Amino acid sequence: MENDHDVIVVGARVAGSIVSTLLGQKGHRVLLLDRARFPSDTLSTHFFRYPTFTVLDRLRVLDQVYSVAPKLVNSFNYVDGHVFTEPVEGQDGPSHYLCVRRITLDEILVNRVRKEATVSIHENAHADEVLYEASRVIGVRWSKEGKRFTATARVVIGADGVNSIVAKKVQPAIENSEPVRRAMYYAYYNHFDSQPGPAAEFHYRGNRLVYVFPTDADLTLLAASVPIEEFAQFRLNAEGNLKVELESMPELRDRIRRAERVGPVKGTGSIPGYQRVPFGPGWALVGDSGQILDPWSGQGIDQASTHASMLADAVDQWLSGKKPWEESMKEFNRLRHQFSDKTYERTCTFARDLRPMTEAALKKRGFV
Ligand SMILES: Cc1cc2nc3c(=O)[nH]c(=O)nc-3n(C[C@H](O)[C@H](O)[C@H](O)COP(=O)(O)OP(=O)(O)OC[C@H]3O[C@@H](n4cnc5c(N)ncnc54)[C@H](O)[C@@H]3O)c2cc1C
Numbered sequence: 502m503e504n505d506h507d508v509i510v511v512g513a514r515v516a517g518s519i520v521s522t523l524l525g526q527k528g529h530r531v532l533l534l535d536r537a538r539f540p541s542d543t544l545s546t547h548f549f550r551y552p553t554f555t556v557l558d559r560l561r562v563l564d565q566v567y568s569v570a571p572k573l574v575n576s577f578n579y580v581d582g583h584v585f586t587e588p589v590e591g592q593d594g595p596s597h598y599l600c601v602r603r604i605t606l607d608e609i610l611v612n613r614v615r616k617e618a619t620v621s622i623h624e625n626a627h628a629d630e631v632l633y634e635a636s637r638v639i640g641v642r643w644s645k646e647g648k649r650f651t652a653t654a655r656v657v658i659g660a661d662g663v664n665s666i667v668a669k670k671v672q673p674a675i676e677n678s679e680p681v682r683r684a685m686y687y688a689y690y691n692h693f694d695s696q697p698g699p700a701a702e703f704h705y706r707g708n709r710l711v712y713v714f715p716t717d718a719d720l721t722l723l724a725a726s727v728p729i730e731e732f733a734q735f736r737l738n739a740e741g742n743l744k745v746e747l748e749s750m751p752e753l754r755d756r757i758r759r760a761e762r763v764g765p766v767k768g769t770g771s772i773p774g775y776q777r778v779p780f781g782p783g784w785a786l787v788g789d790s791g792q793i794l795d796p797w798s799g800q801g802i803d804q805a806s807t808h809a810s811m812l813a814d815a816v817d818q819w820l821s822g823k824k825p826w827e828e829s830m831k832e833f834n835r836l837r838h839q840f841s842d843k844t845y846e847r848t849c850t851f852a853r854d855l856r857p858m859t860e861a862a863l864k865k866r867g868f869v
Pocket residue numbers: 511512513514515516517534535536537543544545546547548549626627628629660661662663664665666685768769772787788789790796798799800801802803805
């Protein structure tokens with residue numbers, strides 16, 4: 502039976518748009534589905550580093566992303582009473598962070614994938630079933646505006662985030678897991694005076710973290726990460742509790758009072774840690790559906806974009822007949838672990854308690 506597509510990708514944000522663009526560049530026929538309409542926001546703060554820059558450059562959208570938000574060249578740190586500012590280090594020396602709201606970043610990525618002639622993108626398209634032939638995934642069922650559709654492909658990629666329908670259906674084995682350790686809440690502010698650089702700011706007080714990032718549209722993102730034991734209480738008055746949390750950081754108190762919050766306070770206490778086996782017969786997982794980390798370390802976008810780039814190469818090798826499925830997917834998983842394991846382990850360890858990390862940072866700089 503002739504397949505309708507070479508690849509179906511469910512989810513069109515960081516992981517899904519990137520993997521689809523790179524497969525489209527190679528001429529593969531991709532059906533890309535997302536239940537969202539773009540531009541639209543998603544629950545996520547959004548600072549990222551050179552691994553994402555590398556992938557954005559591969560897509561030829563890095564300059565466009567640079568044009569919307571400032572490069573954050575310094576890291577301003579307040580750690581339990583000690584203050585130090587350092588240049589942001591990249592892989593090859595001084596670098597920067599970027600912080601671009603998801604409504605902006607995801608729209609750039611979706612507009613990029615729209616340029617690929619062999620990728621058909623459907624927004625407002627909800628995938629709800631995975632089709633099997635014997636034990637192999639062969640397609641999905643999806644709906645849009647009340648109509649039902651069936652599509653087949655040689656591989657179905659779940660780039661559909663933490664509540665992935667593809668992962669639910671294929672039941673991947675778990676490689677590593679970690680319970681939910683922290684909650685995060687955030688909001689955007691106008692007229693917030695940034696530290697020179699401009700700087701990304703990290704404020705630690707015991708096992709609590711607040712970060713501050715100038716972002717696009719002249720806004721500043723302020724976010725607080727607290728132990729999960731406080732989540733039940735925090736969510737009852739997220740607005741008031743975020744304010745208390747921000748004002749409890751001495752280097753922020755005055756500046757926050759001069760600033761004006763724009764939009765609602767958002768957050769969650771439901772992000773665990775896991776690494777899942779990311780492939781099986783006829784399917785693959787990428788981005789948060791394959792691996793997730795507590796947001797305190799702000800690594801999800803670097804992880805999702807890098808894994809998407811690696812997966813696109815592996816799927817292309819297989820589709821173009823250069824390697825069998827198992828071999829290319831095992832290589833994908835090897836590279837993924839090589840890139841991610843240290844970050845995954847570090848994020849899970851310090852999500853339990855940030856203090857061993859901050860104590861070591863102070864010691865390294867001669868403060869204690
Ligand atoms: C509070 C919070 C703060 C964070 N802060 C940061 C940070 O500062 N820096 C950082 O790098 N990372 C951060 N992250 C993590 C980051 O958001 C994720 O790692 C990243 O979004 C993963 O991208 P993704 O493409 O895999 O999934 P997502 O961005 O979740 O995209 C999944 C897409 O799949 C679609 N979808 C889902 N189900 C279906 C379906 N059945 N049919 C069709 N479409 C479907 C959704 O509509 C969505 O568009 C944070 C996360 C949270 C929760």
